[in-house]
Amino acid sequence: MIESGLEILASRYAYALMFVLMGIGLYMVIANENLVKKLIGVNLFQTAIFLFFIAVAYVEGGSAPIVPAESGEAVASPLPQVIVLTAIVVGIALTAVGLALVVRIYAEYGTLREDTLREVRADE
Amino acid sequence: MSAIAYSLAVFVLLSAVATALFRDVLSAIVVFAAYSLGMAILYTYLLAPDVAMTEAAIGAGVTTILLLLTIARTxxxxxxxxxxxxDVPAVVVVGAFVLVLxxxxxxxxxxxxxxxxIWGQGVLSETPTVHYVQEAYAETHAHNAVSAVLASYRGFDTFGEAVVVFAAGIAVLLVLKREVFA
Amino acid sequence: MIETIRFWAIVALVAFGLFFTFVSVVGVIRLPDVYARSHTASQTDTLGAGLTLAAVALALGWQHATVYTVLLLFFVFITNPTAAHAIARSAAESGIVPYENTVDEEGESP
Amino acid sequence: MSDADSYGDTYTESQVIMTAVKIIAPFTMTYGLFLTFHGTDTPGGSFQGGTIVGVTVLMLAFAFGIESTRRWIRQSMIVGLVTGGVVIFAGTGVATMALGGGFLEYEAFVDRFGISHYWGMEAVEVGGVALIVSGIIVTLFFATAAGFTPVGDDADHHEMGVGNDD
Known part of the structure; x- marks a missing residue:
């Protein structure tokens, strides 16, 4: 039972890592009070999804998707890699918009902590 | 063989935990840069050099700089x-989430x-992946299948992504109420 | 003969690289303030990574990848001291006072 | 100029960093352009190349001061890069439609001009994505570095917003 569980974990390590990283990202978004750290959590969650796509595209003993490959050589799938490639660039744009909002929030309320922000907004 | 992958996975995991737990935001940002770099190496191991380059330049470079500038501004x-x-309740919720997954x-x-x-096994014999890997060079004359898919097969999608990036640049200027960068 | 020399040269370079990396890790944990730590941390990059990259270049022999490795070595040697300099400088500008050992006489001078 | 001291304060000139950046910057610029132009044959492409070209500007800004780099680069150039990229990208798509194909269907170029399919891809990669990405990286950097300065009518607006909330 334990051995088969370990074997599943060993052969699917990238997916297991992705689940744990998603958990950590989610934890940062829920539990950290600082807005900048929340945004880092969003980024972490994003990278976990990227890891999933890349792990799907991976092929054991293959090579990078430069075609035409030598005969009989396996090549990693280009399609998930393209999706991740564009998603990373869109991700940084999204992070930048979030950071701009953080800068605005600080200019308006003078704090970046979520609990203090709630109090300030409740007082208004 | 995959000792490299396991050690990289452990490194990435540890730096992610450190990012979540450091109280000082500056330390969290620095550890997050290390995390991105570890992730980039993991992508290289998983045969995605294009993605690894992007992650190293954007994840470890530009994201870190923008985060640092933000905490310098605020x-x-x-x-x-x-x-x-x-935060124990959050850990319970997240733990349940991870267990379900x-x-x-x-x-x-x-x-x-x-x-x-995805490799055309079972009922699916002609998947996009199989087609791209076999036909990309003949159809587009580009050796790099990633570029071929990016610019040719999924060109319309890439156009959408580029416009999203363009819109994000405008959105940042709007949020900061700037028409110029000064 | 020449193969034997090359083999032992690679082993020696990797060993020295690991040694300097180990020393700098110990230093980062043990040393008292940001200046001493950034000094010892830059050792990892310049000497640790530098010697290991030299070993890699030697092990690869004459091929394309060797050129990349040597270029990498060059950039590592330029950028890392600069980064260490930038860290120490910004620490000095933000007013961090160097640690002074008041217990014994051989404390390092800033 | 009030904004000069708002973010000129953290910069101090350093001979070491400036020299190192002077040595490194041509290499990173070349590498970025190599990745952009050679992306169809080797790993790399316009997204990576554009990012590295953009990061070169960021590096210069760190060495020589954000304010002076921003003046050196000029507003119009960055805006031109980004909008030019979108226009070239969309223009390539519209051109293929005008030649009787679908949007970004490069076979139309092959049929009409007899050039390889490859060149349509290069137009989109180099002319479109690389310009957009490099311009946007620089834009995001300068915009975030400038931050938000509430002045004059902005402050009034803020007051009004608070009043509406009550």
Whole structure:
């Protein structure tokens, strides 16, 4: 039972890592009070999804998707890699918009902590 | 063989935990840069050099710079203790989330196997992946299949992504109420 | 003969690289303030990574990848001291006072 | 100029960093352009190349001061890069439609001008994505570095917003 569980974990390590990283990202978004750290959590969650796509595209003993490959050589799938490639660039744009909002929030309320922000907004 | 992958996975995991727990935002940002770099190496190991380059330049470079600029523009809370208190209810919720996901693990295909449907096994014989790998050079004359898919097969999608990036640049200027950068 | 020399040269370079990396890790944990730590941390990059990259270049022999490795070595040697300099400088500008050992006489001078 | 001291304060000139950046910057610029132009044959492409070209500007800004780099680069150039990229990208798509194909269907170029399919891809990669990405990286950097300064009518607006909330 334990051995088969370990074997599943060993052969699917990238997916297991992705689940744990998603958990950590989610934890940062829920539990950290600082807005900048929340945004880092969003980024972490994003990278976990990227890891999933890349792990799907991976092929054991293959090579990078430069075609035409030598005969009989396996090549990693280009399609998930393209999706991740564009998603990373869109991700940084999204992070930048979030950071701009953080800068605005600080200019308006003078704090970046979520609990203090709630109090300030409740007082208004 | 995959000792490299395991050690990289452990490194990435540890730096992610450190990012979540450091109380000082500056430390969290620096550790997050290390995390991105570890992730980039992991992508290289998983045969995605294009993605690894992007992640190293954007994840470890530009994201870090933007985060640093933000805390320079706003505030960096002084930290008495090194680590944050662990929020127990959040850990319970997140733990339940991860456990539910983990039940999917036995049903997933092993990493790197060619039995997965994406490789045209089972009922699917002509998948996009198989087509791209076999025909990309003949159809587009580009050696790099990633570029071929990016610019040719999925050109319309890339156009959408580029416009999203363009819109994000405008959105940042709008949020900061700037027409010029000065 | 020449192969034997090359083999032992690679082993020696990797060993020295690991040694300097180990020393700097110990230093980062043990040393008292940001200046001493950034000094010892830059050792990892310049000497540790530098010697290991030299070993890699030697092990690869004459091929394309060797050129990349040597270029990498060059950039590592330029950028890392600069980064260490930038860290120490910004620490000095933000007013961090160097640690002074008041217990014994052989404390390092800033 | 009030904004000069708002973010000129953290910069101090350093001979070491400036020299190192002077040595490194041509290499990173070349590498970025190599990745952009050679992306169809080797790993790399316009997203990576554009990012590295953008990061070169960021590096210069760190060495020589954000304010002076921003003046050196000029507003119109960055805006031109980004909008030019979108226009070239969309223009390539519209051109293929005008020649009787679908949007970004490069076979139309092959049929009409007899050039390889490859050149349509290069137009989109180099002319479109690389310009957009490099311009946007620089834009995001300068915009975030400038931050938000509430002045004059902005402050009034803020007051009004608070009043509406009550």
């Amino acid at each position: 505030t960096r809370p002084s930290a008495e203790e090194v680590f944050e208190r662990v 983990a039940t999917l693990l036995p049903d997933m295909y092993a990493v790197g196997t060619q039995d997965a449907p």
